[in-house]
Amino acid sequence: MSQQQQSQPQSTADTNTSTTVDAGGEAEGDTELDERTTLAAQVELLQEENQRLRRAFSHARRTDYRRSATGLAILGVLAIGGAVLFSTVRTVLLALGATGLFAAVLSYYLTPERFVSAAVGEYVYAASVGNYDRLITELGLQETRLYIPTAHAGANASQQSARLFVPEHQEYTVPAREDLDSLLVLTDDLQERGAAFEPTGMELFREARQAIAGDIADEPDSLCSQLADAVVDVFELADSATTEVDGNDGRASIGITGSAYGAIDRFDHPVASLFGTGFALGLETPVTVEVTTGDDRADYLITCRWELDEHEEQ
Template structure:
């Protein structure tokens, strides 16, 4: 009996020692993993800081280059009296541009991937909300005269009347029941209008060009935006290449939303949005449809008639009008 107790006790001590060894190994493994995670986090911070410094350095090299050009132009103005006015004007422009570039260099950069993840949450919530309320896939951007932008309306019925005075976010009127929210493109459009050098166009062709330039040059949300305008039929199709925020066919994507909000506000009428894959032409095709002006179709018809008449006159040997 005593032998059995001894063996049992020995076996228990062995198992306890083994368990302690396993616990120690697990603890060491966790500590190594935590240390590795800390090293990776530190490396990530270091890389972000280095990337920010590299971008600031790029801006400052550009500024120094502009200043150098300005100094050379001013010196050339002093050496060549005949071209003094042009060289001095060029020098002043270079110096002024260099100073602005140097002192207005942004101190903080936000990666496009960060912005895309922030938008992804809004897209998922919007899709879930529309599905839960049983709404359609139509996306209509309605002018908002109070803010000179537009709001996003998702209808519940196939035949609907876009709300103009409803507050939202839920519209309970029988003919306009649906969801009415502030779109992502509204604040972008407000910033776009503040930075616009001239007036906002109120015709489809020049307005589409302005909005395309804003997406590429001002906000850098896409590498390329090529608008195709059919004003007579109330359609603007923009070919999008290199979206900074991923797939454009998601709920209220910033690129598509900005185009639709800009057209709705500039033309002062509701705009229906459609997004599809671009195929060989581009990555995505964003199509905005709106009610065309009656005068637009008449003007285009008259222009076509004049063109045909000019061609007929020239072929008959007459003088073109």
Template sequence: MSENPAPSTVKTDDRRTDSEHETADDSAVRLELLAEENRHLRAEYRRARRANYRRTALGMVGVGALSGLDALLFPASRTVFVALAGTGLFAAVLTYFLTPEQFVSASVGERTYAAHAATGAELVETLGLTGTEIYLPTGETAGPDAGVRLFVPHHHEYALPTPDDLSSPFVVTDDERERGMSMPSTGSELFVEFESMIDDTADRLPDLADQLADTLVEGFEMVEGATTDVEAEDGQVTVGIDGSRYGPVDRFDHPVASFIAVGLAREMDRPVLLDCTTSEDDRVDYLITCSLLDRE
């Protein structure tokens, strides 16, 4: 009688072993299903991003084509329109082929931006503009300008045009103080990318400034360091930039400075006056000062 329990013990161990095998098999199946779902989601994300960039490229083609047509219709301003047409078509080609899944070195990106900076500087000089860069919210949330357009006024004693007046590259209103040049900025698409990277955009000005600065360093890796100094009562944000991988930040519509200005204008829903200078502090190379303006 003392030997009878042995077979029962063996059967129990066998059942436990079979159960463990079934559990391991189920886990392996679930892991494989999760891995397949992740691959599917990544593929869908890449397709969506590619479609978004190519729609933007088509929009830029339209800008280039329209500017080329204007060059034929307005011979007196042909030089300006030809420059705009070239910029639009060049940007369209880059946007179409340099999709987010492709690696683009900082030196290639900097050289690409350099063409935009040179074109912008030539337009400012040719048109006799002030060179003052103001980022104006348009109220829209979609499109290549991300709801913010860059406005360069013609007069130092300027007035801010309405969002409806910003739809054309050349702002010509009855009030001469509102006249100038309007265009999508380099920071607009960066801000769209920023929105896709975070869960919630901060509401308070100091927190928003920190989010934007951290994204430049950790998310986009466009700079080595970024520090913020916020005077909330005055509506002024100063960002110290160290180690820009896109060259000097004080050039026309630089993507680093533009991203900060666009983000503040979009989220605070106020025009932003941008001023960028070299720093006398050894800890940072450039100081980006964004002042929130009131609409008249």
């Protein structure tokens, strides 16, 4: 009996201990659940607030455009009304009124419905260039970047094309244009092997050609100026671009400041790609592009080189 009496308190104590542990575990589990629920609610609120801010920003931008359109319309109406009252300056006021109304219509109906910041484009490009870098490393390709025209530069804008060739060997030969249609260039000649990519600047060049008044120049000086204007004024990919061209040496140097898409020395950056593609199509010759860090005059220096024809050298 004494042994049974002694074992009974121990059993009771064990039961109490187990109950206490279970209660503590349930309490900790409830606390973790509450924290997760609170965190999920906070994340949901932040997402809703982010969406609200985006809608508010887009609405504010559209409102600015609509206000500008309204102001131009009012100016146009006042000018036309003034033309009726003041016959001595009627021609000027009518021209001013017509211009104001026309600008108002354009501002109202051409208001952008969606705004994409440069940071978003930078994120997309950074992800793409990371994949390109890994692919080039896996294939063991060189650092040479050669932009090759694959269609006649004087052809229709929709028919223009160029490819970015990255050779496998340091000593390479430019592949035939028909061999550049494939991603991997695998020819019988080992010196022609490598990879061919669609340049980022191809579509930019087509758009730039439509925006440029007149035809794309076939002289290095004028062509470089046109491309620089497209980078800064048409696409706003950089704050400024200074050019220096040596046609006798087959070289063009472009200093870029304030790149909208970050570091230009990455693979096929839009700014460098536009110059490489533009020179290749404008001069109808393969063009190598090198990008280095600049100095106090520019953030980055883009150097484009091409081989001269025999008559050009003479």
